[in-house]
Amino acid sequence: MTTDPRRRIPRTDAVLADPRVAAAVAVVGKARVKDVVLAVQQRARDGEIGPDAVVDAVVTGLPRSAASLRPVLNATGVVLHTNLGRAPLSGAARDALVTAAGTTDVELDLVTGGRGKRGAGAMGALADAVPDAGGVHVVNNGAAALILAATALAGGDAAERSSTGGARREIVIARGEMVEIGDGFRLPELLESTGARLREVGTTNRVRVDDYAAAIGPATGMILKVHPSNFVVQGFTSSVPAGELTGLGVPVVADIGSGLLAPHPLLPDEPDAATELRAGVPLVTASGDKLLGGPQAGLLLGDAELVHRLRRHPLARALRVDKLTLAALEATLRGPVPPVRAMLEADRDALRARARTVAAAVGGEAVDCAAQVGGGGAPGVDLPSAAVALPAGYAEALRAGDDPVVGRVEQGRCLLDLRSVLPVDDDRLVAAVRAVTVRFSSHPVPAVTHCLHPEGASS
Numbered sequence: 001m002t003t004d005p006r007r008r009i010p011r012t013d014a015v016l017a018d019p020r021v022a023a024a025v026a027v028v029g030k031a032r033v034k035d036v037v038l039a040v041q042q043r044a045r046d047g048e049i050g051p052d053a054v055v056d057a058v059v060t061g062l063p064r065s066a067a068s069l070r071p072v073l074n075a076t077g078v079v080l081h082t083n084l085g086r087a088p089l090s091g092a093a094r095d096a097l098v099t100a101a102g103t104t105d106v107e108l109d110l111v112t113g114g115r116g117k118r119g120a121g122a123m124g125a126l127a128d129a130v131p132d133a134g135g136v137h138v139v140n141n142g143a144a145a146l147i148l149a150a151t152a153l154a155g156g157d158a159a160e161r162s163s164t165g166g167a168r169r170e171i172v173i174a175r176g177e178m179v180e181i182g183d184g185f186r187l188p189e190l191l192e193s194t195g196a197r198l199r200e201v202g203t204t205n206r207v208r209v210d211d212y213a214a215a216i217g218p219a220t221g222m223i224l225k226v227h228p229s230n231f232v233v234q235g236f237t238s239s240v241p242a243g244e245l246t247g248l249g250v251p252v253v254a255d256i257g258s259g260l261l262a263p264h265p266l267l268p269d270e271p272d273a274a275t276e277l278r279a280g281v282p283l284v285t286a287s288g289d290k291l292l293g294g295p296q297a298g299l300l301l302g303d304a305e306l307v308h309r310l311r312r313h314p315l316a317r318a319l320r321v322d323k324l325t326l327a328a329l330e331a332t333l334r335g336p337v338p339p340v341r342a343m344l345e346a347d348r349d350a351l352r353a354r355a356r357t358v359a360a361a362v363g364g365e366a367v368d369c370a371a372q373v374g375g376g377g378a379p380g381v382d383l384p385s386a387a388v389a390l391p392a393g394y395a396e397a398l399r400a401g402d403d404p405v406v407g408r409v410e411q412g413r414c415l416l417d418l419r420s421v422l423p424v425d426d427d428r429l430v431a432a433v434r435a436v437t438v439r440f441s442s443h444p445v446p447a448v449t450h451c452l453h454p455e456g457a458s459s
C-alpha cells in the first residue's frame with residue numbers, strides 16, 4: 001500500500017509549535033507567520049518540496065521584523081538621498097526615539113502634575129540653536145511649514161478674504177522660484193491649494209526689487225522667496241535676497257529648504273536661517289531632515305508674534321508633529337554632531353584611506369570621485385570623495401543582498417562612495433561585498449547591468 005506523501009505535510013499547529021517559528025510569532029505577529037506557513041504547505045502539496053522540508057522552509061521564509069522597511073547602506077555618494085530616507089539619525093536621536101516610543105511627558109509637567117507645553121524641550125533646543133529667531137515652531141515637513149505660512153498669511157478662507165473685498169489674496173513669487181520639489185510635487189500647486197493666488201514676478205532667469213514692488217497691492221498676503229535647492233541657473237541671472245524685500249510693507253517668507261541654521265564654510269552659496277533672520281526676514285521655513293541631519297520636520301523660525309499666530313492657526317493642529325519627531329529633533333540639536341554633518345565635513349584623505357582598506361579587503365580598487373550633498377541642498381556642489389570600484393554587476397547584486405548596499409554605476413563600474421557611509425559601517429560594507437563575491441564565484445559576474453542612477457537629485 002502506498003501512502004500519499006501529502007498526508008505527511010505537517011499541520012499548521014505542528015509548524016507553529018516549532019520553537020523557531022514560535023519565536024517569530026513574538027516578533028512579527030501570528031497572522032504573518034501563518035501566511036508563510038500556508039504558502040509553504042501549498043508548495044509541499046504541489047510537490048515542490050518534500051513534507052520533511054516544510055518546517056525549515058517556513059523558518060527560511062519568515063520575515064525578520066514586523067515592518068517592511070530594511071536598513072540600507074548608502075554608498076551612492078549622495079549624502080541626503082531622498083529615496084533612502086534623507087538624513088540618517090545620530091545615536092543620540094535614535095536613543096531619544098526609543099525613549100519617547102513609550103508613554104512620555106510630552107505634554108505633562110511632572111512637577112505640578114498639570115498640562116505642560118507640548119515639545120517644550122525641542123522648541124527650547126531650536127530657539128537656542130537659532131538665537132536670532134524670536135519664535136520657533138515645528139510641523140511635519142518643509143512643505144507643511146510653507147502651507148501653514150501661506151494659509152495664515154494669504155489663504156483663501158472667507159473670514160480672511162473679507163479684508164480684501166472677497167478677492168483671493170496673493171503670494172508674490174519670482175518666476176525662477178516656481179520649483180518642483182520632487183516626485184511630481186510642485187510648489188506653485190502646493191501654495192494654490194491653500195486658496196491663495198500666485199502673482200509671478202520677473203523672468204525665469206532674472207528678477208529685481210522693482211518687479212516685486214510693482215506687484216504689491218492691497219491683495220498681497222506675503223512675498224515668498226524659495227531657494228532653488230535642487231537645481232542651478234547659470235549665466236545671465238539675478239535674484240533678490242529676501243532681506244532686500246522686507247521694506248515693501250508685506251510679510252516676507254524665506255523657504256531656505258536645507259535647514260542650515262548658520263553659515264557653513266563648505267557650502268558658501270547655501271542660505272541659512274541666521275543670516276536671513278539677521279537681514280530682517282520675518283519668517284524662515286526649512287526642513288529638519290536635510291543639512292540639519294534630524295528627523296523629517298518643518299521648521300518655522302522668525303518674528304515672535306508671527307510665529308505665535310501660525311502656531312495658533314487651526315491648521316497647525318493638523319500639521320502637528322509626533323512625540324517621536326520632537327524627541328529626535330531635540331537630540332539632534334543638543335547632542336553630538338549628527339551623521340550628515342560628519343559626512344559633509346569628512347576629510348578627503350581620511351576617505352581615501354578608508355577606500356584603500358575596504359578595497360584591499362574585497363579585492364576592489366580605491367579611486368577618487370565626487371560626491372554630492374543631494375536633494376537636500378547645495379545643487380552643483382561637488383564634494384571631493386573616494387570610492388571602492390568594482391565590476392558594474394556588483395551594483396544590482398549588492399542592492400539585492402541580505403544587507404542591501406546601494407552604490408552608483410559610473411563609467412561602467414560600480415562605485416561605493418565612502419562619503420555617504422559612516423566609518424562604523426565600513427565592516428558591514430566589506431561583509432556585504434564579500435557575500436556577493438561568494439555568490440558570483442558560483443555564478444560569474446554579469447558583464448553589463450542596468451545603470452543605477454542616484455535619484456537624490458530631486459528633493
Ligand SMILES: *Cc1c(COP(=O)(O)O)cnc(C)c1O
Pocket residue numbers: 141142143144181226227228229230255256257258286287288297298375376459
Ligand atoms: C526640500 C524642500 C522643500 C520641501 O521640504 P520637505 O521637508 O521635503 O517637505 C521645500 N522647499 C525647498 C526649497 C526645499 O529644498
